[in-house]
Amino acid sequence: MGVLVSGQGTNLRALVRASEDPAYPARVVAVGANRVGCPALEAARQLGIPAQAFPISANSGSAVIRDSSLAAWLLQQGCELLVLAGYDRILTAPLIDAFPERILNIHNSLLPSFAGTMRAVEEALEYGVKITGCTVHLVDAKRVDGGPIVLQAAVRVEDDDTPNSLLERIHQEEWRILPEAVGLVASGRLRVEGRVVRSVHR
Amino acid sequence: MGVLVSGQGTNLRALVRASEDPAYPARVVAVGANRVGCPALEAARQLGIPAQAFPISANSGSAVIRDSSLAAWLLQQGCELLVLAGYDRILTAPLIDAFPERILNIHNSLLPSFAGTMRAVEEALEYGVKITGCTVHLVDAKRVDGGPIVLQAAVRVEDDDTPNSLLERIHQEEWRILPEAVGLVASGRLRVEGRVVRSVHR
Numbered sequence: 001m002g003v004l005v006s007g008q009g010t011n012l013r014a015l016v017r018a019s020e021d022p023a024y025p026a027r028v029v030a031v032g033a034n035r036v037g038c039p040a041l042e043a044a045r046q047l048g049i050p051a052q053a054f055p056i057s058a059n060s061g062s063a064v065i066r067d068s069s070l071a072a073w074l075l076q077q078g079c080e081l082l083v084l085a086g087y088d089r090i091l092t093a094p095l096i097d098a099f100p101e102r103i104l105n106i107h108n109s110l111l112p113s114f115a116g117t118m119r120a121v122e123e124a125l126e127y128g129v130k131i132t133g134c135t136v137h138l139v140d141a142k143r144v145d146g147g148p149i150v151l152q153a154a155v156r157v158e159d160d161d162t163p164n165s166l167l168e169r170i171h172q173e174e175w176r177i178l179p180e181a182v183g184l185v186a187s188g189r190l191r192v193e194g195r196v197v198r199s200v201h202r
Numbered sequence: 203m204g205v206l207v208s209g210q211g212t213n214l215r216a217l218v219r220a221s222e223d224p225a226y227p228a229r230v231v232a233v234g235a236n237r238v239g240c241p242a243l244e245a246a247r248q249l250g251i252p253a254q255a256f257p258i259s260a261n262s263g264s265a266v267i268r269d270s271s272l273a274a275w276l277l278q279q280g281c282e283l284l285v286l287a288g289y290d291r292i293l294t295a296p297l298i299d300a301f302p303e304r305i306l307n308i309h310n311s312l313l314p315s316f317a318g319t320m321r322a323v324e325e326a327l328e329y330g331v332k333i334t335g336c337t338v339h340l341v342d343a344k345r346v347d348g349g350p351i352v353l354q355a356a357v358r359v360e361d362d363d364t365p366n367s368l369l370e371r372i373h374q375e376e377w378r379i380l381p382e383a384v385g386l387v388a389s390g391r392l393r394v395e396g397r398v399v400r401s402v403h404r
Contacts, residue, residue, distance in 0.1 A: 110312060110315065110331070110333055111315075111331070112315050112316075112329060112331075113312065113313075113314050113315045114314075125398075126397075126398075127314060127351075127397065128350055128351050128396075128397045128398035128399060129312070129313070129314075129351055129354065130337075130351055130352075130353055130354040131312055131335065131354040131355070131356050133333065133356075135332075148330055149329075149330050149331055149332055150332075151332055152331065152332040152333040153333070154333050154335075154356035159400045159401055194330075195328075195329065195330045196327075196328075196330035197330060198361045199361055
């Protein structure tokens with residue numbers, strides 16, 4: 001798999017940890033970022049994984065051009081599956097077309113609640129929900145956070161939660177379900193029917 | 203409490219069961235329905251609880267007129283709190299004004315997902331969520347299913363779930379959290395801050 005990152009790389013580490021098990025059906029072979037110097041890139045390099053930033057510079061132009069280079073590089077590295085692990089950019093056609101039905105994203109809410117926002121944890125607290133969580137879904141071209149759902153995990157909201165304390169517990173669940181979802185997709189054990197994802201073997 | 207029903211009365215039974223505990227801070231003193239002959243009304247009568255239907259007939263007019271009569275009758279019976287237990291009508295002003303911040307509703311989804319629909323369980327399955335559940339919330343005049351949330355419970359969706367099998371597991375959780383939420387409100391142990399509900403004592 002290729003992994004796209006923007007931040008600290010904690011989900012990336014969870015994927016690398018999972019793939020240390022010889023029985024796990026995928027390996028991280030490339031890490032891309034939209035920013036030079038993001039900590040996750042440095043973490044990837046320290047783990048010996050090819051890692052590269054693809055910023056949009058004043059003269060290199062648009063997101064589409066960036067995504068073309070990124071897609072070409074990921075394919076060159078041997079990626080057959082793409083995981084967005086806290087990647088904060090919307091993908092354009094060249095990337096989506098390079099990995100048809102093979103792109104996974106993680107969102108820190110129980111979709112469809114709090115879709116399409118980078119502030120999902122804050123918005124859940126402001127709304128006053130008592131249960132939130134996280135969602136791993138396939139990325140489709142139509143809607144941000146709208147693709148078929150692979151796995152979800154629920155997290156209880158406590159009365160004294162701050163965005164940070166709640167996010168920390170959601171992260172714990174993300175580090176569990178993201179590698180699990182990647183394993184299901186990589187081993188071909190999922191069937192996508194319209195927008196419903198089912199297991200082939202139980 | 204007064205309880206409004208439209209269907210089988212299983213949530214009503216859960217409330218009556220809870221109130222058999224002497225330590226429980228509320229009792230069911232009246233059951234109203236929008237339909238003559240709904241099974242929940244008959245169940246209430248068998249339990250010895252004053253029960254009455256308030257249908258809208260051709261010559262008795264509107265939902266507002268119905269809700270005025272219903273509110274007057276509930277207050278006469280001594281209700282201080284109103285619980286919508288599978289009541290499938292939207293309340294109008296006379297009822298909402300009679301029980302300010304003292305009306306609880308239960309919805310069979312994890313709000314804000316699948317709000318404002320009677321088909322929340324079907325829609326959750328069609329959307330392909332892996333976790334759904336139920337929500338007890340205060341009713342406010344502004345939005346259907348939009349009031350401050352008191353309690354939620356999560357229910358896992360299984361690959362082979364039908365609307366009926368999923369609804370059955372959601373019901374189990376409803377019968378648990380609805381009496382619990384009523385107990386919290388009746389004992390004055392909740393504080394509503396904007397749209398966030400917190401416990402006063404833990």
